[in-house]
Structures are given as C-alpha cells and as structure tokens.
Amino acid sequence: MVTTPELDPVRAADALLEPIASARGLTKVHGSGEAEVHALRGIDVDLARGELTAIMGPSGSGKSTLMHCLAGLDRPTSGTVVVDGLEVSSMSERKLTKLRRTHVGFIFQAFNLVPTLTAAENITLPLDIARRPVDRARFDEVVEAVGLTDRLSHKPAELSGGQQQRVACARALVARPAVVFADEPTGNLDSHASGEVLGFLRRSVDSLDQSVVMVTHDPRAASYAHRVLFLADGLLVAELVAPTQSSVLAALANLDGYSRAGSLAGGQR
C-alpha cells in the first residue's frame, strides 16, 4: 500500500539530500542449524536527513534488530550500513564507541539514565565521556526545549517517567548528533507524557535540524513521524508518508495479508 509522496516545496529540496543513514542487503541470522532465526532477510532502506522516520511492525518483525544494525549496536550477518557517510557495519568496536559519543544519540524505552548522576550530568554524559566541552548555548536551548530548566539538579529517582524520558531526549540531542535512534521511547509512559516526548522529538527535527529514527508499535507515536516504514518477517513491506493515526492503523491491519513471498520496497534474496 504505497502512496505517492505528497511533497510540499520545502520538502522537495530536502528529499534530494543524501540520506542520513542507509542499508543495503542487510541480513541478520541468529543461532545456527535447526535453531536458526532469520531476523532480517535482506533489507534496503534509506532514512532521510532532517526527518522523523518511524519503523513499525508486529513483534518478531525485526524492527528492533534493524535499528540496532543501523545504529552500530549490532553487526549484520551480511550487507552494509552507512551512517552520515561512515560505513558502520565494518567499524571496529573502538571506532563504534567513539561514534556513539557525538555522532549518534540513543533513547531507550527504559533505563535511560544513570541513577547516581543528576539530570544535568546525565544530559552532558556523552560529552563528558568524549572529553569535549559542552556548548552552553546549545545546552540551554535543549534544556528549555524539553522544559526541564528547574529540574536539572534532581536525580532520576526524583523525576517522573515522562521527565526522565525528556532528560534522555535532551542527552541524545545536546551533542548535535548526526542521527538520533529511539527504541520505543514512549513505551512506558502515559498518554500525556508520551505526547510531550513525541512533540519534542518532532520539534527537534523541525526546528533544531535533527534526524530521528524511531522504532515503535504505537500508531499514535508513528503519527508524529514524517514517514513510517513497515517491517514484517524481516523484510521491508510497506511505507507510509505523512501518516495519521488512522492511516497507520489501516496499514498495520493490512500487514497481516503479507506473506513471506510478497514484498514491495526492498528485494528478496
């Protein structure tokens, strides 16, 4: 179910820019012999610069695995991943570690913060690790954008779930990374807090010029994205541009109709 993208003039220029991350022929196999599990079966995908891209799919579809491979947290069985011009899939662990400090930002579903550090220290953590000076202007900008200016000296135990996620968002963005990967960022939050976090992520793309890739199973979260990619059984099966909650729900319902034999975006090997 592919719709032709309805481009507005501004977006048209952006679409021609090089993708922030791309994968070619990505496969991931777990285990061996009889216990083999094919998490990814050959994925080609481009993630646009300056956009919020959502990756959705039922459990077992490989969406988390795809994000892990794109982010350099996991090594694919075959295929290549390029992030911001760097070939991540063949990098050494040491280089990847360096990458995670300032090039790539992470937001997880839970356990995002170091409990013994204050919110401010958590936000500057990647920069402290990289021994880079913190750009105070950027720090203030990001902190204000998440609305936590008066909670900076609090420890995570003293913050609500939503506030903790917002601190995680701030941390992911303060170093001006090339791309932010978010794994179910609103999975543990109530609707109000979810809205805040998603709103911030969208705003960061629109006004702070970030690129964000988000894995989610929540159609409401996906509706905040510019583009939604659908995975099923390790393959990219559908794509939706300018999603709304109902269009996403409809697309998900349709996914059940796809078997391993059918795929639209991305070849089969």
Place this chain on the structure above:
Amino acid sequence: MNRIGLRSVRAHAARFIMSVLAVALGVAFVTGTFALREMLSSTFDELVNASSTADAYVRVPGESMDDLYAVGATTGGVPIAATDALAAVDGVESVIPSVTGPATLVGADGTAVRSTQAPSFVMPYYPDDPGMGTLTGRIPAGPDEVVLERHTLDSSGLAIGDTTKLVVLGHVSDVTVVGAADFDAPMAGATIVLADAATVEAAFAPTGVVSTLTVYAQDGVSEDDLVRRLAAVAPAGSEVVSGTTMREELKGQISEQLGFVSTFLLVFALLALFVGAFIIANTFAMSVRQRMREFALLRAVGASPAQAFGSIVVQAAVIGVVGSAVGILGGFGLVTGIGAVFERMDMTLSNRVPLSATTVVVGLLVGTVVSLVAAAVPARRAALVPPVEAMRDEVTVNERSLHRRGWAGLVLLVAGAASLVAAALWPDSGQSGLLLGLGATGLVVGVLVVGPVVVPAVVRTLAAPAVALLRPVGRLARGNVVRNPRRTASTAGALTIGMALVGAAAVLAASTEASVRSVVETEFHVDYVLTAQAPDTIAPEVVDEITGLPGVDGVYGLPRTTVTVAAGTESTTDGVVGLDPAMLGTVMTPQKLVGPVAEVLAGGGAVVDTLTAEARGWQIGDEITLTSATGAHDYTIGGLIRSAGLGAPVAVAPEQLDRLVPPAQQLDTTVSVVAAADVDHTALRQAITEVVAPLYVVSVQDADEFVDGLAAQVDQMLTILYALLGLSVAIAVLGIVNTLAMSVIERTREIGLLRAVGLGRLQLAGTITTESVLTAVCGTAIGLATGVAIASVFPRLFADEGMNTLAVPASSLVAMLVLAVLVGVGAAVWPAVRAARLPVLTAISTE
C-alpha cells in the same frame, strides 16, 4: 522449596563460590590452629617421654622448667655425692645426676650448629643411663672427645672421626667426634652434644651440687615403693617425686606455654571467620535482592514466609558444609606444610598426623553455623517480601532508615572510647587489660556498625581527586560506591577489621622501638656492647681479656643468676644481678636512685628495683635472705634503683654475687665496653672482635647497632603479626571481588546504557577499578584510624614495661594505604574484564 533452593545453588554456582571460599579460608585457619596445637603437643609429649624416662627424681623443690637448660643448679642443690647412698637403696638400678649446660658446636662449614629457637647444650654420657639411646661408635673418654645426637650429627656435616671445636662457658676446645647417639624421640631441632661425664660435671657443677638426680628402678619395683625408700635416704632439703609426677609436671608446663600460642592463633582464626561471615552476609543480601521477584512469585503462588526463609537457609547450609569440608582439608594441608617446612629447618616434629574427630567436627560446625547466621538477615527479608512485588516490573527495595544503626554505632564508639580512656587513666588497676580489650572491641564493632553512616562522607573525600582528574569515570565510580552505603560498608568492613589490628600493631611496634631507643640513649653511655643470646653467656675470662686491650677504659658485665628471695614470711624465686657501683653515673644513668646506692653496693649491701619494692612492700632497711646453691645469705636493703637495663629485681656488687654462685655459673649476656677518649675506634673494634670471634655466640656492636638490634627484634615479631593479618586481608579481598562481580551483574542494563552512549571498554573497566580502589582505601583508612586510636593508650598502659613514647609510623601507614590501592586494583580485574566483555546489545535488551 528445598529443591528450588538447591537447584538455585547449582544454577548460580559461580555466585556462591566466593562464599564457599570465604568459609573455607576461615575454617582452614581454625582447623589448622587446632591441628597445629595437637601436633606440637604430641611432639613435646614424645620429647618428654623420651628424655624423662626415669622412675623417680630426687630434686630441689620449686624448680621450674625455665631452668631445664640453664647453667646448673642455682636455687639450691642436691649433692652429687648422695648418688652412692641412693644407689645402694633396695630396688634401684642406677642413679644419674642431671647436669647440662649451654654449648656451641662448630659444624663442618665453620659455623655454629644451631636451628632457630631450639636449644644447644652439652650433657654427660653416663654409660648406665638407660635414657642414652643406641650408640654407634664409642663412649667419650676425655675432655677432647664427644658423641653427637644423630640429627645434630647430620645437620653439622661432620662424620665420626672428624675434629671440630666446642665452645663451653667461653672456652673453645678442640674435640673429636667419636660416636653418634640415636634417641627414641624427635628432638625438635635441638643441638645435643654428649661429652665425658667428669668434664661436664666440672664445668656445670663445680661445687658438686646439681638440681636433680635421676633414679632408675630395677624391674618389678613400683614407682611408689621406690619413692618411699628413696625419701628415707634423700639428702636434707631435697624432695623425691615419682617419674610419672615429673612427666606430668613437665607436660603441664609445656601445655601452658603452648596454650598461649594456640589461644593467640585461635583469636586470629576467629577473626578470619568473622570477616568471612561478612562476605557471606553480603553475598546473600545481593543474591536475594536480585531474586526478589522470584521470591515474590513463590509467595504469590502460596509459599509461606517460613518456606522462603527455609530455601535460603538450605543454600546457606550447603555453602557452610561444602566450605567447611574444603576448609578442613585446607587446614590439614596447611599443618602438613608447616611440618615439612620445619623438617627442612632441621626441626623434626611428631610424625603422628593430627587428624582427630574433634577437630573435624569443630571445623564443620563452625563453618556451617557461621554461614547460617550470616544468611539469616537477608533470608528474613526475602521471606517477608509482599507477593504483589511479583507483578511489578521493577522491584523496589525500601532502604530502611540508617538512624537506628547510626545511634547504636555511636553508643558503641563512645563506650569503647570511654573504656580505653579508663584503662589509660588507671593503668595500675588489675582491670586495665580487660578495659583495653573491651575498649578495643567496642571501638572496632562500633566502627563497623556506624559504617554505612560514615562511609559516604569518607568516600566523597577520598574520591575528590578521582572526580576532578578522571572524568567522567571518577564521578560514576563515586556514585556507584555511595549509592548503597550498607553494601559498601559491609564490603569495606572486612578490610577495616584487619587494618585496625595492623594499625595498632604498627603503632605498638614503633612506640616500643622509640621507647627502647630513648631509654637506651638516656640511660646508657657505652662505646661497644658485647651480647650473647641466653642461655649462652659471656665468660669472665672474656671480660678480663678485653679489659686488658689497649684503648679500653673500662669493661662492665651484668652477670646474674636466680635465687630464692625471702623477705619476712614470703619467699619467691627471683633474679639477682651483679652491679658494679663504678657503672653508676658512667655507663649507666638510672631513671631513679633512692638512697646512697653506689655506697651500699660497694659496702656489700643490696639494692632493689623500685617497682618490685612497691609491689612487695619492701623498704630501705628491710632484711632479705638470698638462698642459693651455696646456702642462705642475709642482706639489708640499702637503696632503691630503677633502670630498664638492670634485668633483675635485686642487685648486689659482683663480689657478692660470686659468693652466691660461682662465676662460671653466672649468666652474663650484656657486657659494656667504654673506650678511652682518643682511641682509634676501627682498631679497637677489630681487636675486640678478634677476642670474641672464636666463641661464636658473642656479638660486638657499637651503641647504634645495639639499639638497632633491639629494634630489629621488635620488627621480627611484627612480621609474624603481619603474616597472620594477611589472612584477614586476603579474605577481605575476596569480599571486594564478590561484591564487585555481583554489582556488575546487577547493573547490566546501566552498563549497557553507558556503553551505548559511548563509554569505552577501558573507561568502563576504569570505573569498576576506581570503585574497587575507593572501597578498599575507605575500609583501610577507617581501620587504620581505629587501630591508631586504640594504640594511643598503650604508652600509658605499658609505662612500667618501659614504653614511654607514642610513635605513629607514618611511613608504615602510608604503605598500608598504597597496599589498599593495589588490593583494589587487583580485586577489580576479573569483574572489570567481565563487564567490558558484555556485548552492548545483550546489556540493553530487556531481560
């Protein structure tokens, strides 16, 4: 439930190995102590049985074992001439006088045949002495022939027929080895030379008087009969005891001495166990915490609190039993090893393996009980978890307030300090030792109890340099150490205990050394000192020869002996020293002089030590009677003296001492030499050394070396203490490794997060290492502070024993802190490597 408990142990075996090791170490030490004591006891039992085989003994009453190898009879004597009368008694096979004295045998390599701590003596070869063992070769037939005991012969490198030197009472003579004697029992490394009877008697019983006559009965005569018959004929002033009585007495005295040693070792064993208990408690606390959800689930499906408690207790019991079993094996292995070491040092110990049922049972019991007790508190917590926690994603462990603990700890600290202060303020009360013990225990336990309250502050201070210099590793490490003060305090507590004792010992040793130095430097002014190790002595001839050397202004010995001192109705055995009045004010400047001491001595009177006089209520003018082998002699106390180097409570002039005991039988281990003003010291020292060299047992030292030598003896004792404390430190290190490993497991997700935001593997390892170092240094710092605090009262308590300065050895304490850092780094290696190897993905994935 039991099955779950046991399965759990199997599944998480690695987790429990640390606890098992901790128990094993503690139990090994306990078992080893018991086994060692039994081995030593049986060695000495065999020794006594082999060397005291007679059926009856005629001896001077009140003789103690200290005189076993001393120079002849001192407090009285049995005349050797009585031998004939006694031998004529019906049923007597033979009567042998007991005459022994110190002697030095020179081995094939030209050095003295000597193993540390074992005596070296010469005894007469009486052919009709049944205790002589089997002889290879022939009986010594003159002053220049000797027979050597088998082990002595072996370790000397000599063979029958060789000629060597024998040093007796300061005389060197050439002797030929004409035979070897095999005794029936292990001699524990003693150097035993058997010489011609007449020669030995002349040397050590010149007045014809000995301390004991040994009587052997003919077959069929009972000991009691023999004793009765002998008593009728025994010389006046002597008593007759049966062989059995004598052996029991000796064994009793030995057992008393061994008792002190084994109590000492046992205290350390219990210390090790106490430290081990810490680790077990910690391990269970952490493992229970991790499995809270599992326990909640069990409770949710209907297990009762008692059953949950029981499942943990079962695990603790398994650890206890397994650990104890390993520990018992370890203990026996340890003792066997010690035996082998002694063997190599030529001190053969008993061959009987000290495997007794009591030891095994005690070891098992102790290890198991300690494990059960240590696991009880975490078990209780697991038993009381509300079942609803099973539904929660994140199990909250509510940290109980530390208030009660803080107050309890404070009370203990204050009580302990008060007890120490009381001991210091009233050092002469009989309770000072008890107060010291209570105070020390109170202080140490108080510090442990108040630990969690104090540790965060201490860690923050210690971590300041790390936080400033190692970013962000320092701050992360500090946060991790401080976040669970109970756990950190518990882990560090093991080190605290060991280091408190080390600190106290170091201060004690340094203060002793400083006091000795200060006493010697203020009270003694000598150029050279000749020293010998008792029971070796510096013979008067040596003193005369050195006096004759050019450049020597004066030579003063301090010969002494033991006599019976009677004052009024009381009579005790005490030492008497021959003090030359010319020494006062020149060589010796005593701390205190009451009365005209120099004149009294010169006039033939006696002076008494001030402390002894105070203790016994003696005053100037009192009459005392000194009874020795030559009879009873009356003296009037003419003055009082206090000097650390005197060595005995009663002093008379050397000529008076000669009346009490022949010079050949006096013991002189310190001779002072005063040189002339403008003498060439190198030449003089050379000359003195040449005089004493052939004697092998006399050393020459200048004033500084003398003081250093005394200090070195103190250091030797300290080394043994450090070795024992090293055990508790080893256990403490295990504890740190354990805590770190488990906290890495607990923090898996957090570690994943840190790696995901770019923390390198090296930085992660650095964080864990810093945590370990902080914990170790924190425990050490607190422990050392406590130890120094305890030791600060020592000078007041031991002032009478000569300790007058408090010296805190800063360099030793700093060395301990450095050691703590190294310990921290070492303990962190395995957990840090494990953490660094964690794949990022595994860490951040849920579950």
